[in-house]
Amino acid sequence: MPGDAILFYVFGAVMVVASLLVIGQRSTIYSVLLLIASFAALAGLYVLLDAPFLAVIQIIIYAGAIMVLFLFVVMLLNAPHEQAPADVERHWQGHGPRRLGAVLGLALLVELVWSVWRTSALQEAQVGAASARQLRALGSVREIGHVLFTDYGFAFEVTSVLILVAMVGAVVLAKREI
Amino acid sequence: MTAVLIAQIALIFVVFTALLMSAAVMVYAERKLAAGFQQRYGPYLVGPKGLMQPFADVLKLLFKEELRPKGADSRLFYLAPIIAATAAFSAFAVVPFGGETTLFGLLPEPIKLQVADVNVAILVVFAIASMSVYGIVLAGWSSNSKYSLLGALRSASQMISYELSYGLALASVLVVAGSLSITEIVEAQGGSWLGILPRWFVVVQPVGFIVYMIAAIAETNRAPFDFPEAEQELVAGYHTEYSSMSFAMFFLAEYINMVTVSAVATDLFLGGWQGPWLPASLGWIWFLLKMSALLFFYIWARWTLPRYRYDQLMQFGWKILLPIAVLNLIATAAGVIYFAR
Amino acid sequence: MIPSLTHYLVLSAVLFAIGTMGVFLRRNLITILLSIEIMLNAANLAFVAFGRAWGRVDGQVIVFFVITVAAAEAAVGLALVIALFRHRESLNPDAYTSLRG
Numbered sequence: 130m131p132g133d134a135i136l137f138y139v140f141g142a143v144m145v146v147a148s149l150l151v152i153g154q155r156s157t158i159y160s161v162l163l164l165i166a167s168f169a170a171l172a173g174l175y176v177l178l179d180a181p182f183l184a185v186i187q188i189i190i191y192a193g194a195i196m197v198l199f200l201f202v203v204m205l206l207n208a209p210h211e212q213a214p215a216d217v218e219r220h221w222q223g224h225g226p227r228r229l230g231a232v233l234g235l236a237l238l239v240e241l242v243w244s245v246w247r248t249s250a251l252q253e254a255q256v257g258a259a260s261a262r263q264l265r266a267l268g269s270v271r272e273i274g275h276v277l278f279t280d281y282g283f284a285f286e287v288t289s290v291l292i293l294v295a296m297v298g299a300v301v302l303a304k305r306e307i
Numbered sequence: 308m309t310a311v312l313i314a315q316i317a318l319i320f321v322v323f324t325a326l327l328m329s330a331a332v333m334v335y336a337e338r339k340l341a342a343g344f345q346q347r348y349g350p351y352l353v354g355p356k357g358l359m360q361p362f363a364d365v366l367k368l369l370f371k372e373e374l375r376p377k378g379a380d381s382r383l384f385y386l387a388p389i390i391a392a393t394a395a396f397s398a399f400a401v402v403p404f405g406g407e408t409t410l411f412g413l414l415p416e417p418i419k420l421q422v423a424d425v426n427v428a429i430l431v432v433f434a435i436a437s438m439s440v441y442g443i444v445l446a447g448w449s450s451n452s453k454y455s456l457l458g459a460l461r462s463a464s465q466m467i468s469y470e471l472s473y474g475l476a477l478a479s480v481l482v483v484a485g486s487l488s489i490t491e492i493v494e495a496q497g498g499s500w501l502g503i504l505p506r507w508f509v510v511v512q513p514v515g516f517i518v519y520m521i522a523a524i525a526e527t528n529r530a531p532f533d534f535p536e537a538e539q540e541l542v543a544g545y546h547t548e549y550s551s552m553s554f555a556m557f558f559l560a561e562y563i564n565m566v567t568v569s570a571v572a573t574d575l576f577l578g579g580w581q582g583p584w585l586p587a588s589l590g591w592i593w594f595l596l597k598m599s600a601l602l603f604f605y606i607w608a609r610w611t612l613p614r615y616r617y618d619q620l621m622q623f624g625w626k627i628l629l630p631i632a633v634l635n636l637i638a639t640a641a642g643v644i645y646f647a648r
Numbered sequence: 649m650i651p652s653l654t655h656y657l658v659l660s661a662v663l664f665a666i667g668t669m670g671v672f673l674r675r676n677l678i679t680i681l682l683s684i685e686i687m688l689n690a691a692n693l694a695f696v697a698f699g700r701a702w703g704r705v706d707g708q709v710i711v712f713f714v715i716t717v718a719a720a721e722a723a724v725g726l727a728l729v730i731a732l733f734r735h736r737e738s739l740n741p742d743a744y745t746s747l748r749g
Contacts, residue, residue, distance in 0.1 A: 137651040141659045148663055148686050152670030157678050158383070158448065164682055165441070171689055178656070178700050183708050185430040190715055193437030195685070195722045197444070197467060202726045203678060204448055204460065206733050227673060234669030241661035249654040267705050270427065270487055276705050277712065288716050295720035302727035305734075 133177055140177070143170035161199050168192040180268040310414050319422055326399060330562040331361035337606050344610045371551040376451055383449035388549065388556035391442025395563040398435040401428040402570045403490050404594045405580045406587035420580075420591060421490065428489040429477055432571055436473070436526060439564065440466050443528075446549070446557070461617055462528055462535035468624040469525035469532075475632035476519035479512055479639040480575045489571070493579035507578040514635045516576045520604075521628060523568040525620070527561060530609040534617045569601040570594075577601075656697035663690035677729050677739045681722065688718045 147167035151160045168191050175184035266272065277285060335350070335358065342349025350357030375384055405420030425431055440463050447459020484492040492508075499505045509516045525532040549557060573579060577597045580590025615623065663686060670683025692711045699707015729739070736743050 131650075134650055137655065141655075144659070145662055145666070148666045148670075151682055151686065152666060152674060152679065157676065158380075160679055160682055162383075162445075164685065167686070168689065171693065174656075174659075174693065175696060177651075178696050180696050180700070180708050181425070181427050182430070183696065183711055185427050185434050186712065186715065188434040189430065189437055190719060191685075191689075193434060193440070194467065195719050197437075197440055197463065198722060198726060199678065199682065200441075200444055201460065201463070202730060204444070204456070206730065206739070230672040231669065234665060234672055237668055238662060238665035241665055242658055245654065245657045245661050249652075263703065267700070267703065268708060272705050273708055273712070276709050280706075281709055281713070284713060288713055291720050292716065295723050299723040299727040302724065303730045 136173065136177055140170040140173040143167070144174070157203050158200070161196060161203060164199075165192050165196050168196070178268075182268055182270050182273055311416060311418055314414055314418050318418070318420070322399060322422055323396065326396060326563050326566065327559075329566050330559050331365070333562045333565065333602065334361040334364060336602070337609075340603070340606045341610045344607070365555070368551055368555045373551045373553070378451035380449045380451070383445050385553065387442050387446035387449060388553045388560070389442075390445065391439060391560035392556040392563075394435050394439035394442060395560040395567065398432050398439075398567045399563070399570065401425050401431045401489065402567065402574060403493065403579070404570065405589075405591035408588035417588075419490065424488070424490060426486075426488045429481065429487050429492075429571075429575075432489075432567070433470075433474055433477065436564075437467070437470060439560070442557075442560065450549075458535045465532065465535065465617075465620060465624070466526055466528070468621060469522045469628070472518055472624065472628045472632040473522035473526055475629070475636050476515045476522060477575070479515040479632075479636045480508055482636070482639050482643055483508060483511055489574050489579075493574050493581065496578040497581055505578055505581070507576060509576040512576065512635075512639065514631065515639070516572070518628060518632045518635060519572060519576065520601075522632075523572065524605065524608065525624065527564045527568060529561075529565065529605060531612040531615050532620055533609075534614055534620060565602065565605055566598070569598045569605065572601055573597045653697055653701040657694060660690045660694040660697065663687075663693070675740050675742060677732070677741055678726075680741070681725050681729070685718065685722065688714060 144167050147163045147170065150163045151167070154160065168187060172184040172187045172192070175181070175187060338360065339349045339357070350360040353359045353363045375381060400422040401424075403419060403421035403424070407417035407419050409415075409417045443466070444459050444463045447455045447457075447462075450456070480492065481487060484495045486492060486495070496505070496507050504510060524530075528535060573594060580587070580594040582590065582593035582596075585592060667683045667685075667687035667690060670686065671680050674680055674683065692714055695707045695711050695714070697707075699705065699710075732744060733739065
């Protein structure tokens with residue numbers, strides 16, 4: 130459907146621009162808000178990929194809880210703006226190393242995109258011949274729940290222990306006196 | 308442009324206008340009921356029995372000067388009420404308020420009285436509710452004032468704490484109904500036992516209903532959980548520095564959140580638009596009646612109960628309400644498995 | 649052009665590279681954590697795209713776990729940032745180099 134293509138490009142553009150601004154601009158609060166926008170676009174992409182449940186989970190957990198946590202920390206610390214490269218003493222924070230870092234990052238980008246693009250024929254060969262309706266039924270909650278609790282049941286239980294450990298750890302680390 | 312498409316687009320406008328009017332009705336109802344509970348008259352000068360009072364309020368707010376404190380970050384300052392109002396309105400997009408109707412025979416095929424029928428509708432409501440936290444947090448931060456920031460942080464942490472119990476109460480309904488689509492949940496409440504007692508989930512899940520209503524009151528920052536907005540404690544919390552239309556947006560967002568939460572409670576626990584004597588296409592009348600009963604309860608709670616202190620509020624949310632919600636979910640799941648055999 | 653698997657993977661690669669650049673270039677602990685989240689989301693997108701291409705639901709289930717682990721990691725990471733900030737009043741990772749030999 131042509132509508133899907135337009136939506137893909139719109140959401141993709143929002144994600145890329147928002148991510149670039151997250152790493153590119155000074156104020157930490159704006160970075161957090163732009164990342165939230167990026168996650169909302171990602172949720173849109175999940176809907177296009179026939180994963181509506183995952184899209185809503187992304188909004189609830191990532192954009193609705195994790196980012197709130199980031200926002201709280203930024204506000205509590207009253208995070209000062211990052212120092213501009215001009216007024217730092219140490220040598221390896223200056224302009225030169227930053228430019229080298231940017232070049233390396235661009236090299237990584239080009240390499241990744243090129244390797245993905247080159248194997249596109251291989252990817253097309255892998256694509257199964259499932260019909261559109263089957264694909265839509267894939268992302269249903271029933272299907273995800275079934276696989277989650279049978280094939281991935283152990284991982285599910287381990288994840289719950291992991292969350293408990295993270296909760297206790299976060300409380301202990303952030304306390305003033307234990 | 309088929310007739311059905313036109314009807315669906317018109318439905319969007321009808322819902323939007325209805326939500327705006329409901330906020331106005333709620334303002335009036337709140338003041339009149341508060342007056343009744345406090346044995347005084349309430350507004351009676353503007354229009355017959357004071358019915359034009361909300362419009363007078365809106366006019367006053369429109370003509371007020373739009374202020375912004377000096378150190379306030381202007382982009383975030385104006386973004387916050389927009390987020391709050393948008394989240395409030397969007398949450399109602401997936402809530403059905405009536406059965407299928409052909410608009411008295413005008414349409415060739417029936418349309419659902421729901422702006423968007425998504426089959427993960429409950430989660431969408433929950434997701435948008437968790438987005439409304441940002442309106443509050445950004446309002447507090449961008450006002451550059453200590454009352455606002457404190458109020459905003461307290462309000463936000465209260466909202467995310469009670470979201471857990473809210474979600475668990477929703478989950479217990481899901482377990483009983485077996486579907487995430489609100490339309491299907493309402494239809495699962497059709498029929499009755501012994502011809503008298505309707506199969507509403509409030510009968511099957513009384514604890515879930517109580518947990519849901521308490522969590523909903525805390526989520527919408529209403530008394531007795533409105534410490535962050537308390538006049539005596541924090542001036543007006545996160546919307547201290549706002550005036551005119553920005554303040555009106557927060558005000559509007561709060562009332563529409565109340566309406567949305569009551570609408571979801573009506574659909575999930577009170578059988579939605581089903582009721583005796585009326586055909587399914589006029590079910591929205593029953594829906595309005597049930598929703599109004601819940602909103603009356605909301606207003607009643609505000610003007611009767613004293614306010615919780617912030618630490619009492621958090622203790623209640625984490626140490627009492629959350630365990631009850633978890634136990635309710637486990638008991639519901641056990642019950643469903645046992646009785647399904 | 650209808651977006652095919654390759655389009656989604658290219659988008660995922662671009663986002664991952666942006667996240668990596670953020671970790672390299674920014675000298676602010678919170679922005680580094682945000683860049684890590686960008687990288688995790690890029691990986692999630694790749695998982696879901698592949699899962700759909702192969703007609704299996706495992707892609708989405710794995711993403712479910714990745715989101716959970718990312719939440720746990722963000723919580724602990726931010727707690728560490730708060731604890732560190734109490735010591736040095738700085739969010740610059742170069743302020744915490746006392747173990748450097």
